[in-house]
Amino acid sequence: MKLAIVGFGYIGRSYVRALNRKLDLLRSIDDGFKVVGVADIEGYLYNADGLDLGRLSVITKITEYRGEKLYGGSAIELLEKGEIDLLVEATPTNVKDGEPGLTHIVKALTRGIHVVTSNKGPLVVAFRRLMELAKAKGVKLKYEATVAGAIPIFSLVEKCLRGDKIKRIYGILNGTTNYILTRMHFEGVSFQQALKEAQERGIAERDPTLDVEGVDAACKVVILANSLMGKDLKLNDVNVTGITKITPEAITLAKRAGYAIKLIASIDDRRTVAPKLVPLNHPLCVHGTLNAVRFEMDLAGELTLIGRGAGEETVSAMLNDTIDVLT
Amino acid sequence: MVNSKAGLTSRAYEALREEGEGVLKGVKTNNVTLLVIGRFNVDAIRSLEAEGVKVLSLEGEGSCIKLNLELPVGSATRVLERIDSWVRQSGGLLIPPLEVV
Numbered sequence: 001m002k003l004a005i006v007g008f009g010y011i012g013r014s015y016v017r018a019l020n021r022k023l024d025l026l027r028s029i030d031d032g033f034k035v036v037g038v039a040d041i042e043g044y045l046y047n048a049d050g051l052d053l054g055r056l057s058v059i060t061k062i063t064e065y066r067g068e069k070l071y072g073g074s075a076i077e078l079l080e081k082g083e084i085d086l087l088v089e090a091t092p093t094n095v096k097d098g099e100p101g102l103t104h105i106v107k108a109l110t111r112g113i114h115v116v117t118s119n120k121g122p123l124v125v126a127f128r129r130l131m132e133l134a135k136a137k138g139v140k141l142k143y144e145a146t147v148a149g150a151i152p153i154f155s156l157v158e159k160c161l162r163g164d165k166i167k168r169i170y171g172i173l174n175g176t177t178n179y180i181l182t183r184m185h186f187e188g189v190s191f192q193q194a195l196k197e198a199q200e201r202g203i204a205e206r207d208p209t210l211d212v213e214g215v216d217a218a219c220k221v222v223i224l225a226n227s228l229m230g231k232d233l234k235l236n237d238v239n240v241t242g243i244t245k246i247t248p249e250a251i252t253l254a255k256r257a258g259y260a261i262k263l264i265a266s267i268d269d270r271r272t273v274a275p276k277l278v279p280l281n282h283p284l285c286v287h288g289t290l291n292a293v294r295f296e297m298d299l300a301g302e303l304t305l306i307g308r309g310a311g312e313e314t315v316s317a318m319l320n321d322t323i324d325v326l327t
Numbered sequence: 328m329v330n331s332k333a334g335l336t337s338r339a340y341e342a343l344r345e346e347g348e349g350v351l352k353g354v355k356t357n358n359v360t361l362l363v364i365g366r367f368n369v370d371a372i373r374s375l376e377a378e379g380v381k382v383l384s385l386e387g388e389g390s391c392i393k394l395n396l397e398l399p400v401g402s403a404t405r406v407l408e409r410i411d412s413w414v415r416q417s418g419g420l421l422i423p424p425l426e427v428v
Contacts (some may be wrong), residue, residue, distance in 0.1 A: 245420040249389035250364050254422070256386075257360055257393060261422055276425045277360060284425070 001030050001326055002048075002083055004037035006075040006104050007090030008062055009249055011118050011145075011314060012040070015090060018315040019322075020053040030326045036083060038062055039075040046071060048083050065086045075100070079107050088318065089117040095210065095219055095235060098125035109133045109141065116321040117258050118314060119147035124235055127226040142321035143227075147220040148173055148291040150313035151305045155320065157228050157295075164297040166228055173220040175289035175309040176204045176211040177243050177263045182287040184251045191246055203289060213242035213277035216274040217265045225267050233271065241274040260285050356397045358383065359427060365393045365419025372396070372410065380406055403427035406413070 005012055019026065019035065022117045026033045027171040034050030042061060045051055055180040059065055071077065079087065087108040091101045102122040108115050109130065117123070122130060123143055134141040144154050148171075172178050176198060195212065198204035210216045218238040225231040243263050254261050257276040262284065266272050270300050278285045279307070291309030296302055307313070356379075372382060372394065381397040398406055407423050414421040 169328075241420070245364055246422075247364055247389060247391055249391040250362050251421065253362055253386065253388045253391055253393040257358070261362075262425075264425060275420070275422045277362065277422055278425045282425065 001033050001085045002036045002050075003034070003086045003088060003322070004039070004078055004084045005035065005088045005090065006039045006078070007092070007101075007119070008038055008040040009090065011318075012088075012090040013057075013060065014312045015088060015118075015315045015318050017057045018051065018097075018319050020057040022319060023053060026323070026326070029323060033326065037064075037078045037081065039078045043070050044075060045069075045071045045079040046078060046081055047305075048081075061129045075104050076107055076147065079111065079113065082279075084108075084111075084113055086114045086116065087324070088322070089115060089119050089122075090318075091119055093119055093121040093219070095121055095124055095215060098122040102126060105130060105141070109137050111138060112137050112139055114140045114142075114325045116145075116318055116325060118143075118318055119130070120146045120216075120223065123226075124222050127223065128232050134201040140325050142324060143223070144215065144317035144321050145314045147223050148293055148305075149175075149293060149307070149309040149311065150316045151293060151297065151307040151309065152317065152320065153224070153293060154227060154303065154323075155319045156305070161297060161300060164299045166295060166297055168266070168296040169224055169228070169293065170264055170283055171293035171304075172262055172286060172291050173265045173309065174211055174214075174217040174263060175311075176208065176290055177214075177217070178287070178291070178309075179203050179289045180212070181243060181246070181251075181261055181263065184246065184248060185255065185287075186247055188251070190248055191244060212244050214240040214263060215242075217263060217273045221265050221267055221271050221273060225271060229267065238271045238273060240272075243275055246275060260287075356386065356426055357400050357403055359396045359398055359407075359424055359428070361394050361396070361410070361424060362391055362422040363394065363410075363414055363419055364422070365414065366390075366417045367414055367419055368417075375406060375409070378402065378406070381400050 002115045037046040040062055042063050045062055087102050089104050098121040101119040105115050105122050179198050180194040218240045224234050254277055257300050258280055261275050262278045264276040284292045286306050292306045294304045379399040383395040383397050386393045411421045
């Protein structure tokens with residue numbers, strides 16, 4: 001299996017390090033496993049015999065990789081090289097039009113290349129179209145990392161709950177807002193103070209709008225509903241309320257009554273993202289950057305999964321998707 | 328067979344569950360706690376009394392109030408939507424409970 005990675009930011013680099021760490025495992029599954037290309041905005045590296053994962057693991061930009069020609073073309077040019085079996089798409093999420101990830105994924109699927117992605121944008125914009133294209137071309141499109149990071153939601157439902165019907169999915173799907181609300185809950189600080197702290201710690205983006213306004217969680221609602229509940233939703237089908245109006249006084253009143261305020265995404269006959277009062281002893285009342293997802297199934301009843309929703313742990317989901325393609 | 332988590336036999340577990348469901352079926356009202364952030368006219372909620380809604384308690388903290396309401400079972404979603412609409416009109420935010428019956 002010849003693999004190309006498009007996007008060499010935090011997630012792309014973390015994924016390369018995971019591949020390097022797990023190379024023996026990957027080669028035990030497929031002795032021809034190699035990374036032949038890596039692209040970012042600077043251009044791309046390509047070697048049909050495979051790039052050195054050890055060297056790729058210690059650089060922060062592809063221009064730092066020595067001993068290989070750096071092509072000035074785009075990721076599309078890399079995908080047209082013809083010797084690629086799997087694209088790992090890890091460019092940043094763009095919820096407006098899904099680009100550039102959408103074009104990368106369409107190009108790969110059209111050429112019969114499997115895709116593993118951590119990028120929510122293309123799936124939010126064009127979920128049905130992409131799944132139909134993958135099916136028509138007989139290739140896999142895997143996206144476990146797009147929702148709740150390391151928590152294996154899609155794999156669990158698709159492999160372990162095949163006979164169940166999902167009645168409801170709800171939970172905390174955004175680690176940044178959960179961190180902010182946690183700091184407000186335990187330290188009594190204002191929203192602005194907690195946000196500033198989150199930005200200083202690298203938990204919140206410099207422009208935190210998508211997180212604090214609930215849009216990031218709404219993207220995950222769209223992907224979950226379309227993937228697991230047979231819907232064909234777009235972002236504007238989700239009723240979204242963020243956390244920017246939450247005050248320390250509200251947190252205090254909630255605490256006094258035995259609740260924490262959490263940003264809850266919910267999918268049943270309605271699709272919403274909004275702050276809710278969660279009892280302090282409820283399984284969804286997790287703190288810090290943790291995510292928590294609760295399923296209500298017709299046979300299994302209630303199931304709750306808790307784990308890291310973002311950061312380096314996300315590559316666990318990408319690696320599992322990669323192995324799924326290899327096997 | 329023993330239910331490992333509860334340490335109960337399956338028959339005892341089922342009996343307890345049936346009893347619990349029976350109690351729930353007999354419930355006619357539902358107590359709900361909610362928060363309202365921002366300006367809000369509490370008298371508007373009192374106008375819901377004709378529909379069986381009772382204000383059990385009201386507590387304020389700065390620009391936020393906590394309400395405990397008694398709602399007829401099955402009406403919570405509809406009542407909360409109406410309150411939410413009033414709160415949004417005045418630029419505020421309603422924070423409802425995670426679960427309503």
